[in-house]
Structure formats: structure tokens, C-alpha cells
Amino acid sequence: MNQLGRVLLAEDNAKDVELxxxxxxxxxLANDVVVVRDGAEAWEYxxxxxxxxxxxxxxxxxxxxDLKMPKVDGLEVLKRMRADESxxxxxxxxxxxxxxxxDVVESYRLGVNAYVVKPVAFDEFIVAVKNLGLFWAVLxxxxxxxxxxxx
Amino acid sequence: MKAPRTTxxxxxxxxxxLTSTTVLVLTGAALVxxxxxxxxxxxxxxxxTRAEILAANSTAALAFAxxxxxxxxxxxxxxxxxxxxxxxxxxxxxxxxxxxxDLAAAALPTAPSRHGSWFERSVIVVHQPVVEEGRRLGTLYxxxxxxxxxxxxxxxxxxxxxxxxxxxxVAFALSSWLQRGIAQPVRTLADAARHVSEGKDYAVRxxxxxxxxxxxxxxxxxxxxxxxxxxxxxxxxxxxxxxxLNGDLERRVQAHTAELEASNRELEAFSYSVSxxxxxxxxxxxxxxxxxxxxxxxxxxxxxxxxxxxISESAKNMGVLIDxxxxxxxxxxxxxxQTTVGLGALIAQVRTALGAEVADREIVWNxxxxxxxxxxxxxxxxxxxxxxxxAVKYTRGRTPAxxxxxxxxxEDETVLYVRDNGxxxxxxxxxxxxxxxxxxxxxxxxxxxxxxxANVRRVVQRHGxxxxxxxxxxxxATFFLALPKHIGTRHQDREAA
Numbered sequence: 001m002n003q004l005g006r007v008l009l010a011e012d013n014a015k016d017v018e019l020x021x022x023x024x025x026x027x028x029l030a031n032d033v034v035v036v037r038d039g040a041e042a043w044e045y046x047x048x049x050x051x052x053x054x055x056x057x058x059x060x061x062x063x064x065x066d067l068k069m070p071k072v073d074g075l076e077v078l079k080r081m082r083a084d085e086s087x088x089x090x091x092x093x094x095x096x097x098x099x100x101x102x103d104v105v106e107s108y109r110l111g112v113n114a115y116v117v118k119p120v121a122f123d124e125f126i127v128a129v130k131n132l133g134l135f136w137a138v139l140x141x142x143x144x145x146x147x148x149x150x151x
Numbered sequence: 152m153k154a155p156r157t158t159x160x161x162x163x164x165x166x167x168x169l170t171s172t173t174v175l176v177l178t179g180a181a182l183v184x185x186x187x188x189x190x191x192x193x194x195x196x197x198x199x200t201r202a203e204i205l206a207a208n209s210t211a212a213l214a215f216a217x218x219x220x221x222x223x224x225x226x227x228x229x230x231x232x233x234x235x236x237x238x239x240x241x242x243x244x245x246x247x248x249x250x251x252x253d254l255a256a257a258a259l260p261t262a263p264s265r266h267g268s269w270f271e272r273s274v275i276v277v278h279q280p281v282v283e284e285g286r287r288l289g290t291l292y293x294x295x296x297x298x299x300x301x302x303x304x305x306x307x308x309x310x311x312x313x314x315x316x317x318x319x320x321v322a323f324a325l326s327s328w329l330q331r332g333i334a335q336p337v338r339t340l341a342d343a344a345r346h347v348s349e350g351k352d353y354a355v356r357x358x359x360x361x362x363x364x365x366x367x368x369x370x371x372x373x374x375x376x377x378x379x380x381x382x383x384x385x386x387x388x389x390x391x392x393x394x395x396l397n398g399d400l401e402r403r404v405q406a407h408t409a410e411l412e413a414s415n416r417e418l419e420a421f422s423y424s425v426s427x428x429x430x431x432x433x434x435x436x437x438x439x440x441x442x443x444x445x446x447x448x449x450x451x452x453x454x455x456x457x458x459x460x461x462i463s464e465s466a467k468n469m470g471v472l473i474d475x476x477x478x479x480x481x482x483x484x485x486x487x488x489q490t491t492v493g494l495g496a497l498i499a500q501v502r503t504a505l506g507a508e509v510a511d512r513e514i515v516w517n518x519x520x521x522x523x524x525x526x527x528x529x530x531x532x533x534x535x536x537x538x539x540x541x542a543v544k545y546t547r548g549r550t551p552a553x554x555x556x557x558x559x560x561x562e563d564e565t566v567l568y569v570r571d572n573g574x575x576x577x578x579x580x581x582x583x584x585x586x587x588x589x590x591x592x593x594x595x596x597x598x599x600x601x602x603x604x605a606n607v608r609r610v611v612q613r614h615g616x617x618x619x620x621x622x623x624x625x626x627x628a629t630f631f632l633a634l635p636k637h638i639g640t641r642h643q644d645r646e647a648a
Contacts, residue, residue: 098427
């Protein structure tokens with residue numbers, strides 16, 4: 001476990017961000033997490049536009065996307081990524097409160113890699129986030145051109 | 152109505168003509184017959200008179216046996232061409248003189264027979280005794296042909312036939328003229344009836360022309376038409392209003408459908424936001440309570456720790472409640488899949504899924520061979536999951552717990568039952584069992600949200616079946632699901648307590 005993939009967390013709710021970071025921190029997976037607060041910002045980060053024009057190159061090892069976000073929602077970000085030549089291969093995990101079937105169906109139709117419903121119970125949430133972080137940021141071999149840094 | 156093959160006009164004329172012709176012909180025939188009879192009588196009488204005169208004239212010739220005289224007397228018959236033969240016989244019956252004088256003997260009777268006159272085939276004969284002062288001198292024989300009779304008969308018949316023919320002509324003219332009074336109104340009626348039946352025009356009226364039965368008939372016909380017209384108008388009016396009503400109803404149904412669709416969309420949006428937005432704060436409550444607990448683990452006393460745990464517990468409970476409520480709402484809205492479901496396999500699946508709950512329990516399962524039923528496997532799985540987890544939950548504390556699953560086969564439905572020896576329930580509250588958020592036990596006794604059995608009922612209702620339960624407090628409960636063997640054979644709204 002010498003390298004840790006960068007995680008892009010797109011989440012508009014500050015409390016959720018804090019809880020997610022706390023859960024990742026529990027397992028020391030929180031040291032390369034970029035947090036964006038809506039879909040537009042996520043897209044700027046991914047394309048290195050605007051605020052993120054100066055960021056170092058390389059795509060995140062995984063994008064954790066909330067569905068319901070201001071300006072541009074999660075599904076729209078997913079759609080744009082799958083239509084973009086350089087972002088098409090970046091793994092995307094939907095991390096949401098919605099268990100609605102149409103959200104699940106639409107996400108998979110757009111080519112999501114995983115769909116995780118945030119459990120209400122915090123201990124379960126910790127387990128879920130830990131598993132996600134371990135799998136996508138550590139275990140999974142991301143496509144080339146992904147940003148990694150030593151753990 | 153088709154046009155009649157024969158007209159009443161022709162029938163009336165025919166009847167009248169038949170009657171008058173028969174009467175005329177019979178009268179003519181009677182006249183001819185009477186005339187013939189009376190003419191024959193007068194013929195016979197005149198021949199007899201002539202014979203008497205001749206006989207009186209011949210007495211001298213016979214008395215003096217003067218043959219020439221006798222021939223001369225007989226020769227007087229020349230004036231009557233119809234008298235063809237005459238003979239005078241003497242007292243001994245010998246032929247004395249004949250007329251014509253040279254008549255062959257064979258043409259005459261050999262001797263006179265009885266007296267009198269009579270008809271013989273085509274002639275009339277007279278035997279007249281010649282008597283003088285009571286002494287019979289001989290017999291006169293006269294024979295006359297019927298020339299006069301046939302001649303007269305011919306003329307008379309001709310006259311009668313002409314008269315009859317003339318009368319028939321007059322009768323025809325008369326009856327043709329008279330029938331109009333009867334046939335005309337009838338024809339008018341018939342024309343009106345045809346007009347009505349072909350054109351469905353009930354506004355026609357026939358003017359009354361006579362005060363007899365035909366007048367009554369016309370009146371009745373007009374009255375009938377008036378009535379039909381009234382009913383027809385009423386019928387049209389009610390048809391129109393029915394159409395109007397139908398249209399209104401359709402519009403209303405469309406409006407209601409639109410409303411329903413709108414409210415369904417609203418409901419979906421609502422449940423979506425419940426699913427998404429209501430869960431988030433709960434997660435935060437539990438998350439931050441947990442973080443707080445971790446942060447202050449060492450410094451908190453027992454009481455404060457219990458408070459934090461209660462916060463977490465409540466948040467989790469509400470999460471479960473929301474999930475259950477959402478699944479209940481989804482159950483009512485989602486499309487139903489129709490396939491064949493093996494109940495045995497489904498029960499086995501559910502038992503596997505219950506694994507964790509039954510791990511440390513002593514449960515005796517008694518599951519019979521279960522048939523297949525038509526239905527939606529996912530929905531039925533939810534129903535069976537609820538029933539079996541209830542059975543497991545409410546037998547907590549029984550050692551061993553007995554859970555029996557079986558079916559009763561009816562003609563048009565399969566009744567599945569799940570029986571346990573658990574806490575049971577009071578039959579007085581059986582009607583509350585399948586209601587949403589209805590519970591017969593406290594949360595401390597047996598945890599739960601009160602959605603499970605409501606979900607069971609909804610699943611079974613959507614299959615067109617029924618649910619009911621039997622139980623006794625402290626002795627156990629049995630839950631029954633009647634599932635139709637052909638979906639759609641039962642009304643969906645039928646349900647048991």
C-alpha cells in the first residue's frame with residue numbers, strides 16, 4: 001500500500017463532507033481527498049478550468065459523486081465525463097441518500113462504476129466509506145494518467 | 152312496407168261484380184226456364200184446342216165414312232207449318248185419313264193409344280177422341296214439331312243474355328264508382344302508413360273523411376302516430392342528454408385521471424425527497440452523535456453516554472421507519488410482474504435471508520411441499536419475508552419455537568398459511584393487524600414499525616387475493632394468504648378483516 005489514489009468528493013452538504021472525511025480518516029484514507037461543493041466545481045476540477053486551472057495534471061483515482069447538488073447535479077457530471085475522451089475511463093461511484101430505482105437505473109445507464117446508498121447508521125456508514133476508499137483508492141488499479149501519491 | 156300486390160279497389164269491384172253477375176245470371180236462367188215451361192204449356196194447349204176443333208170438324212166425315220172429306224178437313228193444317236203429321240182413325244182404330252195425304256204408314260202409330268197430349272223427344276203429340284153426342288166415332292192424332300218453341304227460346308235467351316250483359320256493365324260502372332268511398336280512405340291510410348314506415352316521419356296525419364269504421368280507424372291511426380311521435384321525441388331527447396352525459400362523464404374522467412396522474416407525480420416527488428432529504432439529517436444526527444461519543448469517550452459518565460446512545464438509536468429507528476414507508480409506497484405504485492412463482496423456493500430463499508436473526512435460536516421449521524402460484528416474485532418475497540420474520544420475532548422466548556408453513560388447495564385459490572407458537576394476539580384487535588403503523592405490541596416488547604403486515608396485505612391485494620389472521624394471546628398466531636390461481640379472476644378490492 002505504497003500509493004494512494006486521489007479521491008474527488010463532490011458533496012454539497014458540509015455535514016456529509018465532515019462525516020465522510022471522518023470516516024475516511026478513521027482508516028487513514030483522507031490524506032488525498034479533494035472536496036468540491038457542487039457539480040460545476042467538480043467539472044472545473046476535472047477539466048482544470050477556472051479555480052482549478054493551475055492544479056497539477058492527472059485525473060482522480062475515483063470520483064465520489066452525490067446525486068443532488070446545486071447548479072449541476074451528479075448525473076449531469078457523470079454524463080459529461082462519459083462523453084469526454086480523457087475522463088471516460090475515470091471510475092465514478094455514486095454516493096447518495098436516494099434508494100429510488102430510477103436514480104439507480106439512470107446512473108448505470110450512464111455508465112457508473114458503483115452505486116452506494118449512504119446508510120443512516122454511522123457505524124455502517126463508516127464501514128461503507130472505508131470499503132469504498134480501500135477498494136477504489138488502494139486496491140483498484142486505476143486507468144493510467146491518474147494522480148497518485150505515496151501513502 | 153312494400154306496395155300491395157292487389158289493391159282493395161280491385162277486390163271491392165271484384166266482389167261486387169261477382170255478386171251482381173251471379174244474381175243476374177241466376178235471374179236470367181230462372182226467366183228462361185219459366186218462359187220455356189210456360190211456353191210449352193201454351194203450345195200443348197193450343198195444339199189440343201186445334202185438335203178439338205179438327206175433331207169436331209171431322210165428325211161428319213167419320214160418321215159418313217167420307218174419306219175425301221176427312222182428307223180435306225186435315226188439309227186445313229197446312230196453315231200451321233209446325234204441325235207436321237196428322238191422322239184420323241175410325242172407331243175400330245183403323246187409319247182413315249192422314250196429313251199429308253200421301254204419308255207413309257210407317258211414320259204413324261199403327262193405332263191410337265191413350266188420350267191426351269204429351270212431348271215425345273223433339274215433338275209434341277195429341278190423341279183427341281172424335282165424339283158426337285156421346286158416341287165415339289174415332290181418334291184424331293196430331294204431331295207438331297217444336298220449331299216455335301226453339302225459335303222463341305233462342306230469341307228469349309238472346310234478350311236475357313243481352314239484358315244480363317247490359318246489367319253487368321251497369322253494375323261494373325256503379326261498383327267502380329261506389330267503391331271509391333271505401334277504397335279511397337283505406338288507400339290514404341295505407342299510403343300514410345308506408346310513408347311513416349319508410350321515412351320514419353311521425354308528423355304525418357290522415358284527414359278523416361268518413362264517420363264509419365274507416366273514420367274510427369283513421370282516428371286511431373292518427374292517435375297512434377301522435378303517441379309514437381311523442382315517444383320518439385322523448386327518446387331522441389333522452390338520447391341526446393345521454394350523449395351529453397357521456398361526454399361530460401368522459402371529460403370528468405379525463406380531468407380526474409389528469410388530477411390523479413398529477414397527484415401521483417407529486418407523490419413520487421414527495422417520496423423521492425423523503426427518501427433523499429429526510430435521510431440526510433438522520434445520518435447527520437447519528438454521525439455526529441457517534442463522533443461526539445468517540446471524542447468524549449473517557450470524560451463522559453454513564454448517564455451522558457446513554458443519552459448519546461438514545462440519540463443514535465432514535466435516528467436509526469427513524470431511518471428504518473422511512474425505508475419501510477418508502478417500500479410500502481413503492482409497493483402500491485410499482486408495475487407488477489406476472490409470472491409463476493414457486494412458493495417452496497421462495498420460502499427457502501427467505502429463510503436463508505433470515506439467517507442472522509435465527510442464528511442463536513432454537514426453531515423447529517415444519518414446511519410442507521408448496522405449490523406454484525401466479526404472481527410477482529419480488530412482491531411475494533417481501534410478503535413472505537414479513538410473515539416469516541414476524542414468526543421468528545414473535546416466537547422469541549419460546550424454546551423451541553415452532554413455525555409451520557403450508558397451503559390449502561381450493562378450486563380457484565391457493566391459501567398459504569404461516570403458523571407459530573409465539574406471542575399471538577387478542578382476536579379483538581384482529582382488524583388492526585394489517586393497518587399501516589398499527590401495532591399490537593410495544594416497541595420494548597417486540598421492535599417494529601407497523602408496516603410489515605400492511606405491506607403483506609398490499610402485496611396480496613395487488614395479486615387479487617385476501618389476507619386474514621387467527622390468533623390467541625400467548626398461544627401463537629396463524630396468518631393466511633389466499634392467492635387466486637388465475638390473476639384477474641377476483642376483484643382487487645375484495646379483502647378480509
